[in-house]
Amino acid sequence: MQKSCFFKIVGHSCLIAVVVFISGCVSRPPEYDMQAFGAVGTDADVYIVAPVAGNEPLLKALFTAFVSEKTALQYLSRTSALYIGVNYEVTPSITLVSAGSYPVSLGDLLFPKKDGWEKHRAAALNNHAYYTSSIADIVVQEKTAFMCLGDNQRNSAAFLQRIAEPHLPVFPPRFQALSETGGVGEIGLYARSGNLIAAALLDLEDIELPIRSIELYLKKNADSIYRCSAVFETTDVRTALVVRLLLSHGMNGDFSVQGSSVFVENADITETEFIKMLESMFFKSL
Template identity: 60%
Template structure:
């Protein structure tokens, strides 16, 4: 699996969008309305839905690694939900869709050629303008911002086509509900790629975990910086699920149960610091 740093890729997109959010220009009506998950599309190794409400301190801790605290605050103030799809192959890339209220003017000035941006025309978006750099493609609407982050081999054509014609991935019902409602305080992570991602996630790279898919839901605890986690891991069969329960018990603390080929974890506490590290392990 090609390794890459999600946060290095995220840096260019976040800084550009955040600077733009700080400007006081007039928004125009959105030309295209698309479902966030549909714009991310199918085939991602990891899907993430993260509402801003209740998670400001976590997001701020991540963003302020790359932007000033004031800029991070302005971006989070204008954003309600962040969606991300992480792709490891064929080229490492991350698709991000943020929903909120964004100004649309002065894009040409902010995405200037001298700063490494190229103004392009997106034929799939009715000749809508987008901006491309060595590490990112950016499409802006008044209520939605789209970013494709990755190296020069990223598939820009497919990304633009997904915005024009959203292609909904198949995700678990609970994840789908959270993606549609943006339930406060709850972060949803769906890993359809199985053991490849989960091995890295739990630091068990030397053990091939019998995981077909995984779901992780984290809810901020009232009056605390800790998160209460619940998870579902799908194994290939019942025997594999029993083995998986033992392996996971070595790295997760919580109440475990096995039902058929599914391993359930409830009431597992994780600190904000640990959660930041966990997200970083998924996104690189």
């Protein structure tokens, strides 16, 4: 899919933000959605959790590429956390789940037929309404909004079934804790297959690195800087030493090797660099 199509897709995913012009601004609830990643499912290649608190500037920068600053800020004021799953397989897609407070009754206004949306009833969700277009499926509940982004080959039925019967993936303990309780200014990323993420971090193209998985944790510091810690799980000890060398040339930080794992601490990444990395992942999937 071309880059312009990607921006169109993400722009449609932000339509839910229009709600703020009609129903006003509410305070962001403190709770997190324990089942959110269950709607993403167990087959995603990359999982991202982003609590809104402390990450407003970065999230605003992402959203204001497609909607006004006022809309972006008020949408974020309704949202506690974003849960994202990226799938690169036969039918590439992005599942985005946001936990917060949303007025379900405004769905027909937000997603009108004249803009290419069709309203359906999901039997799997007790006939709850959902909206579909050529590029997205959206389900809005009072405390959770679900979006599946992709082309017209995406598996809408499976998306709805995951909402009805969530299957929680098994995560590393630190990522699991962040997805359940959040942390001010923190973002977590877990990749079951680490090649693409490593290539984005190192600004490499068309190079397959022998990395099985990646845990990446970012904590907002100051001056739009995120302090990063990471774990790169490789195939064996020798591979870990090679990956450590590559990483040390591509990013700053303190590096160590324990068995087949490479640990990175005290690495810094700017909001701009992180947004670029996210874009590279999303372009790959769509």
